[in-house]
Amino acid sequence: MAARLPTHNDLPTGQDTLGRERLVQRVAREIATGDPPLVFGVHGDWGAGKTSFLCQLEHELTEQCSLFPKAKPRSRVCSDITDVFTVWFEAWRYQYEPSPIVALLHEICRQLPRHKKIYDGLKKWGTLMTRGFFAAVDELSLKIEAKPLGTGGEAELKLKNPIEAIEKARDAWDEEHLSGRLTTDHVRRQLQEAIAKLLGNERRRVCVIIDDLDRCDPTGAFRLLEGIKIHFSLSQCIFVLGVNIRQIELAIAPLLPGADQKADSIEKHTEAAEYLEKLCSFTWKLPFLSPAARSSLLRLGLANPPEAKVEETTPLPEALIAKIATVAETYDCLPANPRKIKGLANSIRQLAEHGWHDEGSPGMELAIPDSEAETLLIAAAIYHFHPELLRYLQTSKSAWIEVLNWINGKSALPGDSDLLKFLMTLRFQSQAMGDTEKSATPGGVTRASMYADPTHLNVLRIENLVRTATDPSFKNSVTYDSIRRYLDLQG
Numbered sequence: 001m002a003a004r005l006p007t008h009n010d011l012p013t014g015q016d017t018l019g020r021e022r023l024v025q026r027v028a029r030e031i032a033t034g035d036p037p038l039v040f041g042v043h044g045d046w047g048a049g050k051t052s053f054l055c056q057l058e059h060e061l062t063e064q065c066s067l068f069p070k071a072k073p074r075s076r077v078c079s080d081i082t083d084v085f086t087v088w089f090e091a092w093r094y095q096y097e098p099s100p101i102v103a104l105l106h107e108i109c110r111q112l113p114r115h116k117k118i119y120d121g122l123k124k125w126g127t128l129m130t131r132g133f134f135a136a137v138d139e140l141s142l143k144i145e146a147k148p149l150g151t152g153g154e155a156e157l158k159l160k161n162p163i164e165a166i167e168k169a170r171d172a173w174d175e176e177h178l179s180g181r182l183t184t185d186h187v188r189r190q191l192q193e194a195i196a197k198l199l200g201n202e203r204r205r206v207c208v209i210i211d212d213l214d215r216c217d218p219t220g221a222f223r224l225l226e227g228i229k230i231h232f233s234l235s236q237c238i239f240v241l242g243v244n245i246r247q248i249e250l251a252i253a254p255l256l257p258g259a260d261q262k263a264d265s266i267e268k269h270t271e272a273a274e275y276l277e278k279l280c281s282f283t284w285k286l287p288f289l290s291p292a293a294r295s296s297l298l299r300l301g302l303a304n305p306p307e308a309k310v311e312e313t314t315p316l317p318e319a320l321i322a323k324i325a326t327v328a329e330t331y332d333c334l335p336a337n338p339r340k341i342k343g344l345a346n347s348i349r350q351l352a353e354h355g356w357h358d359e360g361s362p363g364m365e366l367a368i369p370d371s372e373a374e375t376l377l378i379a380a381a382i383y384h385f386h387p388e389l390l391r392y393l394q395t396s397k398s399a400w401i402e403v404l405n406w407i408n409g410k411s412a413l414p415g416d417s418d419l420l421k422f423l424m425t426l427r428f429q430s431q432a433m434g435d436t437e438k439s440a441t442p443g444g445v446t447r448a449s450m451y452a453d454p455t456h457l458n459v460l461r462i463e464n465l466v467r468t469a470t471d472p473s474f475k476n477s478v479t480y481d482s483i484r485r486y487l488d489l490q491g
Helices: 019-031 050-062 101-116 114-123 127-146 170-177 185-197 218-231 244-255 265-279 291-302 318-330 338-357 372-385 389-392 397-407 418-423 464-469 479-488
Strands: 038-043 084-090 205-211 237-243 284-285
Touching: 019 038, 019 050, 019 237, 019 284, 038 050, 050 084, 050 205, 050 237, 084 101, 101 114, 101 127, 101 185, 101 205, 114 185, 185 205, 185 244, 218 244, 218 265, 237 244, 244 265, 265 291, 291 318, 291 338, 318 372, 338 372, 338 479, 372 389, 372 464, 372 479, 389 397, 389 418, 389 479, 397 418, 397 464, 397 479
Parallel strands: 038 237, 038 284, 084 205, 205 237
Antiparallel strands: none
16 A cells, blocks of 8 residues: 555544643532532633543543543543543534433433442342333423423422332422422422432532534524523532533524514624523633644644554654744744644645655655745645635736735735735734734735734734745745645646
8 A cells, every 4th residue: 555644533532732631620620529500611612622621521520531431541630539420412413302401311311320330329229210210210301391491380290210209298298289380390309309319429410511512503502501501400410511602602692582683793692691601600711722832733733643554654754844843833823723733734744745746755755955844834824724815826826926925015916806805804914913014015904903813714824934935035945836836836
């Protein structure tokens, strides 16, 4: 088989490569010591590593990971945490259920017995008691499905199982004297008793980790949040929601009770933010990656994946990897988003194989020119982050010259130029770095109003690298021909 450069996948990881270990431990401690009921949020943009963070959090709590039960063990600092039992709930899988909270209830019943202490407790119950417990959950599910948002009802919940006998006299008194009692009150009380029985110890607690809520259909996401608020405000339950807050606010804003469809987006956004704030006790925001952390992650992405078979692959030269990582950090070329950095690394690997192959050396044995890292990084950034710019550059060599002149402020472009229209959508790196001398672009457009979000793709992050690397005075400067070798540009 011919040698190749394997592509890294986008699966979450149980190993911390982003410097978030201390935050994982802080959240774990809060879950273990907080006073339930509690709902916490973990916010991060799409691709920020929320699922990996939640995997590491689950392992810190229980020494196991639901998504990767056979994953390589990581060191666990909070080994004294012994009474937290986790349930992993991928919300998007159940987004179209009439009542997602019922699916959650059944996942709790399915997953909790996997924890040894819970399993041993069920064995002590005996077969009839255990079956009776799960029958209780089935009847509770039917009750919730009948009135999923707790709109009221008669006090008629009668469970034919061992839990029914708990405080039977009190139940009879309630049914006789509180005929208007809400169905949700009965359901919540029975859930409390059922979960307490399953945990078997009042010191124990269940932590439900909900991932991908922000990828759900808006109605499904809202139903799940409402179900948590109405039915699971229980003394032994803690929820951790992995969400992109901005996306979930946009999704649920039109569905909030009394939402004014004519209200402006700012008002709706505010209402949604207040709703989430009332639901969540606290939300941790995953920090942005520093330029050094981004460079380190890129370096990991440029190396062969751990699972790659040595005999079927040829790695990039270590010297080239180190040079690319250094250049990326020096010129701040990377977005602060792990998934986007991993995608760029894959593009670099594939373009490197293609470019060297054109030179007749799939194995990359040729000497590496000093400018190769700069050339490859510029080409891959254009290829991966700016497809519109790539399409324009494929038209002619003059297009490359026009782009360089624009970046260096040497000439203006016609007002009706398609290239100008595209470049006007970009945010410029020099403004983000406070370069006031270059705050005005050809054509009179100022960069002062162009905020460069560290995670967004509409920032020309290779701007300062291009300025330097294409300067004729730069040793072995990057040329159109060297870029063309990687991008199949026309001569």
